[in-house]
Amino acid sequence: MATPEERIVPTDLRNEMSRSYLEYAMSVIVGRAxxxxxxxxxxxxxxxxxxxxxxxxxxxxxxxxxxxxxxxxxxxxxxxxxxxxxxxxxxxxxxxxxxxxxxxxxxxxxxxxxxxxxxxxxxxxxxxxxxxxxxxxxxxxxxxxxxxxxxxxxxxxxxxxxRLPQLLLNGSSGIAVGMATNIPPHNPGELIDAVIALIHTPEISTAELMELVPGPDFPTGGQILGRSGIRDAYMTGRGSVTMRGVANIETIEQRGRPDREAIIITELPYQTNKAGMIERIAEMVNERRLDGISDIRDESDRDGMRIVIELKRDAYPRVVLNNLYKQTPLQNNFGVNMLSLVNGEPQLLGLKPMLEVFLDFRIETITRRTQYELRKAQERDHILQGYLIALANLDAVIALIRAAADTPSAKQELMDIYGLSELQADAILQMQLRRLTALEADKIQQEHEELVARIEDLEDILARRERILEIIVTELGELKAKHDDPRRTVIELDEGELTDISLIANEQVAILVTDQGYIKRMPVASFEAQSRATRGKAGAKMREDDAVQHFITCYTHDHVLFFSDRGVTYSLRAYQVPEGSRVARGVPIVQMLPIPKEEVITSVLAVREFTDEDYLVMLTRGGYVKKTALSAFSNIRTNGLIAISLEDGDHLRWVRLARTTDSLLIGSRQGMTIHFKADDDQLRPLGRPTRGVRAMNLRDGDELISMDILPSQVVEAVIQATAAGQASDSDDEDDASGGENGPWVLVITASGLGKRVPVSKFRLQNRAGMGLMAIKFRKEDDALAALLVVNEGDELMLITHRGIIIRQRIGDISIQSRPATGVRLQRLDGDDAIAAVAVVPPTLQDAEDAEDSEVNDDETGAVVEAE
CATH class of the missing domain: 3.90.199.10 (Topoisomerase II, domain 5)
Structure with missing residues (x-):
């Protein structure tokens, strides 16, 4: 017997550790995880x-x-x-x-x-x-x-x-050594359709398969935000899918108490612990990290899930819900990592490769099953052929068996005389006497014929791949008919994906913001053009202490920039603004943007593209103006971006889109206007965190109320008119020649009077001057409400403080000189007054048809004028 010393085998520690760890890792990878x-x-x-x-x-x-x-x-x-x-x-x-x-x-x-x-x-x-x-x-x-x-x-x-791609149907998760897998579940019917499509079109792309399998389908329902993470997972095998629970805002009626708003959660993201989520929300409320929640309770029962989150009276439901999405498991991510074993090796597979692996396995399974059934059919037919030989020689076979000394000799004689195999001879010897009747003989013959046909069919299946694929399709159809059920998880559009924007119609809309911070979107088509001097229709359900502050028209694909009085800009796509009817109040803008309570939106602007040729011209209430490249605002953070530096007590008030060849037209409340170029001599470009330069010299008690942009062709026309002596400071009210074809300066007062004035009547001046008179007021208490540049074919939308909207054709407004008092545009009730004016440019198709004749892209966002 060997001594202990002799049984010790010296080995290199590094090699032993490497080999042992590798064996352990492969055991975990293949055998467990x-x-x-x-x-x-x-x-x-x-x-x-x-x-x-x-x-x-x-x-x-x-x-x-x-x-x-x-x-x-x-x-x-x-x-x-x-x-x-x-x-x-x-x-x-x-x-x-x-x-x-x-x-x-x-x-x-x-x-x-x-x-x-x-x-x-x-x-x-x-x-x-x-x-x-x-x-x-x-x-x-x-x-x-x-x-x-x-x-x-x-x-x-x-x-x-x-028979189903089970790996995608129910998903899988596991952590191995140095690798992990996390595959989401999918809808059975969608997977079956995808496999059938792959069979019919082997060269089908992953994008085409995604039309049949749009994304995971979680057992708990919920929502998936966007398709980019799904696309990454299906293309590469890795991706991050954002899951969100289903929550609605409802009004709960309470007996003897005022009604309360509540958030009702009916579905949770996959693998979210309901009790744990409720406990976390309660902790965050107690720690004052979540505001606006007064009570939370679980009302789930056998009929389904129902989590009720009651809100305080002054809480904005959408804000609370957004905070729940951001800070609690009501919204989380599913990290897709489609790693699985292929031929015993871990491989990362996308959607199509995974379905191809399953289809290859299914073809192999059908082939092996068919071979098994063929072998069994041939073995059975072999026995039946022996029976038929015995029945054909029944008397001789019976005599041979009776004359035989024992079973082995009888079997051998049957094999020798009739050429039977050993299996056939054994089957004949074990045959019961009742099988010798004529009826049983017919059954044996019939079974033999059926088996011959069956064998031919099985051999045909093995010889032709298309027959195997037909069987797979048939079996998949049977499974779908029996086990398919509707999709549970809804895939919602992600607001930042261009592919989702392409699914939204690019229609012309009006966006309205009130003084108390309510916002909504309405189709421009819902307002038909009306004649001049009518009262108009309700455009918003207003509270007595609220008034319309901003009113623009744009297209649903446009970027809408919101500028606050503190010089900060925020951004939304126009289609992200909730749509409302004419009599709807809208939703609080703080539900859409993270605007602090102390900030007020003072200007709204629509931008189609952030080009290098365009600039944002900003004007403050204190009279400072500056020009900053539009490209500096192409990536606005969620919490906003500083647009301008302000002096103490000053506020950002107007923002417009312009080019260096354009000019600025600025108006004051007392009816004075100044017109100067936007070139680098008068207004050099400045960065975002700068103050700007003085725009206009105001009289005592006067203040700025408006700014608009004149395109370069208009500027050239004004220069030529000035050189020819056509532009003057004349007070002659009949002097309105030279402005029949536009563009014009639209002048509107708070009392609803308005006129068109040829732009040639506003000569170019140097910045920081006193300006020219734009209108003569009929009443001493009247004031200038809007000063806009309009073109032939434009339409006008006016809205009053009480939310009454009227849409008019520019051509219905008369052309007058600067000192003229204007004509009645809208009849006003009581102490109501014009609050905002927006220009509706021609439709998108008309704008594209006339693109060669356009000299300015400023028509994507209409001018806003409001106090």
Whole structure:
């Protein structure tokens, strides 16, 4: 016997550690953590399902104790802890964990509140019909390979003959050594359609498959925001999918108490613990990290989930809901990592490669099943042929058997005389006497003929690939008819994706912002043109202490820039502004933008593209003006971007889009205007955090109320008119010559009077001058409300402080000189006054047709004038 010293084998520590760790890592990767791409199962799940199949626990059989199943799996196939097996069994029975549960559980199998399941000695289980139909069907037909179990006493399947892409259907998650997998569940009907499409069109692209499989379909429903993460996952195998619960804002009626607004949550993101989420919300409310919540309770029952979050009276529901999305698990991400085993090796697969792996496996399964059925049919027909030979020589065969000394000699004589095989001779000797009747003989002949046809059909299937694909399509159709169900998860548009914008009609809309911070969007088409001097229609349901502050027209694809009095700019797409009817008040703008309470929106501007040729011209109430490149505002952060530096007590008031060849027209409340160029001599470009220069010299008690931009061609016309002596400071009211074809300066007073004045009547001056008179007021208490540049074909939309809107054609307004008093544009009630004026440019198609004749892109956003 060797001594202990002789049994010591010297080895290099580095090599031993490397080899041992590699063996351990591969054991975990292949034997525990990663699913097989063919049937989508890990070994523990596969062993549980196969053990239940062997126990006969099908969907039409009685339930059996889970402890019995766990014991079967442990004793025969899975030499690990019983907790691991039972946990895997429980998860396959949870309808909130599996998109299509594989096990039918009876008893307490846990809940979405993370309650633990009952002990295995109490719960019962059996297979779902889906498991028998799609995973275990044909397993006895030699469709898959079997291998020895851990002690060699049993055989277990290496993979199950899955008829559905189970890996995508129910997903999978697992952490191996140095790698992990996280695959989301999908809708069964969509997956079946995708596989059928791949069969019919093998060269189909992933983008085309995404039309059939738009994204994951989680068992708990919820929403998915955007498609970019889904696209990345399906293209590359990795991506991040943003999940969001379903929440609605409702008004709860309370007896004896005022009605309260409440947020009702009916669906949660996948794998979100409901009780844990409620507890976290309560903690954040107590710690004052969430404002506006007065009570939270869980009203879920057997009919569905219902979490009620009651709000305080002064809370904005949309703001609270946005904070819940941002700070709680009501919105979280699912990191997709579609890693699985292909031929025993871990591979990262996109959508199409994963379906191709499944389809190849399904073709192999059908082929092996057909070969098995062919062999069985041939073996049976071989026996039947022996029967037919015996029946054809019945008397001689009976005499031979009776004369034989024993069974071996009779078998040998049958083989020698009639050329039978050993199997056929044994079958004849074991044949019962009743099979010798004429009726039984006919049955044998009929069965033989049927088997011959069956063998020919099976051989044809093996010879032609298209026959195998037809079988796969037929079986998939049967599964879809039996197990398909509607999609549960809704894929919502992500506001920042261009692909989603292309799905939104680019129509002309009006955006309205009130003094108290309410905003809404309305189609311009909902306001028909009216004649001059009418009262108009309601454009917003206004409170007595509220008034319209800003009013613009644009297109739904445009960027809408909001500028606050403190010089900060925020951005939204026009289609992101909630649409409302003419009589709707709108939604608080603080629900759309993170505007501090002390800030007020003072200017709204629509921008189609952030080009290098365009500039933003900003004018403050204190009279400072500056020009900054529009490209500096192309990436506005969520919390805003500084647009201008202000002196103490000053406020940003007007912002317009211009080019260096354009000019500025600025008006004051007392009816004075100044017109100067926007070139670098008069207004050099400055960066964002700068103050600007003086724009206009005002009289005592006067203040700025308006700014608009004149395009370069108009500027040239004014220069030529000035040189020819046409532009003057004349007070002659009839002097309105030279302005029949536009453009014009539209002058509107607060009392509803207005006129068009040829731009040639406003000569160019140097910046910081006193300016020229734009209108003569009929009443001493009247004031200038709007000063806009308009063109032929434009339409006008006026809105009063009370929310009355009228739409008019520019051509209906008379052309007058600067000192003229104007004509009545809108009849006003009582102390109502014009609050804002917007120009509606021609439709988008008309603008495109006339693109060559346009000299300025400023018509994408209409001018806003309001006090």
């Amino acid at each position: 990663l699913p097989d791409a063919r049937d989508g199962l890990k070994p523990v799940h596969r062993r549980i399902l196969y053990a239940m199949h062997e126990l006969g626990l099908t969907a039409d059989r009685p339930f059996r104790k889970c402890a019995r199943v766990v014991g079967e799996v442990l004793g025969k196939y899975h030499p690990h802890g019983d907790t691991a097996v039972y946990d895997a069994l429980v998860r396959m029975a949870q309808d909130f964990s599996m998109r299509s549960p594989l096990i039918n559980g009876h008893g307490n199998f846990g809940s979405i509140d993370n309650d633990p399941p009952a002990a295995m000695r109490y719960t019962e289980c059996r297979l779902q019909s889906l498991s028998s139909d799609s995973l275990l069907q044909d397993i006895e037909s030699e469709t898959v390979d079997f291998a020895d179990n851990f002690d060699g006493s049993q055989q277990e399947p290496v993979v199950l003959p899955s």
